[in-house]
Amino acid sequence: MDFDDILKEFEASKRPGHNEDELRAEDLQRLSTAWINERMVPELLPYENELIDRVLIRIRKQVEQIELNSIELQTHEKEIKLRLVVVESELDRVQFLIRSYTRTRLQKIDKYSLYIRSNDTESAKLSNNELTYMERHLELLLELYNSQFLKNLPESLQAIDETGGGVSMIEEPDLDRPVFVKALADNVVDVDDEEVELTTNGIYVLRYRAVMDLVKVGDVRVL
Template sequence: MDFNDILKDFETTSRSRLRSDDTLRTEDLQALTQAWIQERTIPEVLPYEEDLLERILERMRKQIEFIELNSIELQKHEREIKLLLVIVESELDRVQFLIRSYVRTRLMKIDQFSVYIRSNEQELKKLSDNETVYMERHLDLLMELYNRQFLKNLPESLQALDEGGGLVNMVEKPDLHKPVFVKCGENGMVMIEGEEVELEKEGIYVMRYSAVKELVKMGSMIVL
């Protein structure tokens, strides 16, 4: 059996054992990759991709079970199984990397903007239940540390960490004017400082996120 035959056999076997819908698996992987790119590039926290993550994690559990079951047969049928397991493990590692990086990026933003997020109902809706619990626990620990170290020695009027008045705003917010690379999915137009800017389909631009935020949200643009 040559290498092409092995690959052909892998395609047939893996589709029947690992996936009930190969198209959905591919689309989910593409969606996860795009969600990861956007989360790392866009300054604000984006809505948590709960349904997408649940599907992918369930698929990963089945892949892990497949690896464990077939590892038992590796010594008996090494030639038939070894290549298949290597390919499955490689794909599993790639997906695990994307999920971990996606989650870590979100947690970094939550840590940075936690006071702002907690005070904004629309921002809170973007978090998963676990992320909300994490944020509240993180803020509690932070407040406990600050109170123990220095806040207790200040006048009560100066102890608030969410003070937004005066010359200095203590609540850190995402910088929506941060520049981002975007690719247009269709011809369109955006307003930048009162001036219309024409955009071409498949064109790649660098713009302030605030100018293209709604287009990205609607899917007319993707962040690179």
């Protein structure tokens, strides 16, 4: 594929009626939604494995094609260079979304590692790489705690995942935290044993616990 073909492919992505282009645009929208949801909700959401894989494959292909063909550009080809800047800007935007999405998830994994590790449902939300990261992070953290102060405490006080005595040392997401949401379909949710009707395109402030299931199926979008 030469550079003109790359530009044609990029320009075609801006026109409707192309299945591959429609899929690319749809994936970008899904990525944006996943990023916003992950940043705004208190819990760790399931990892978008298939979506991220498809986006990363496209990024790698476009970067390789640009690198291979950009060396053929001549200094007087200003129009082509301008289009190249547009293509690279689009790639930068997608890469930013993926990096921010990943950083947000890692921050939650760091914060709720003990909770995630002790709950099979939560652990299933992690990708393989995230699971490896969490286990290694916990291992290093425990080594640090033991070397700094835990070894000097009585054995009965050395646990960092104690849940007895009515006080849990395992930090969990605050599912009662309020969130702004936009209803994408009509629904009814329970808030303090009262039913609240959600109207399509309506915007609400509700406890996350009341809409968490709707967020995961896409009937509600977090703002």
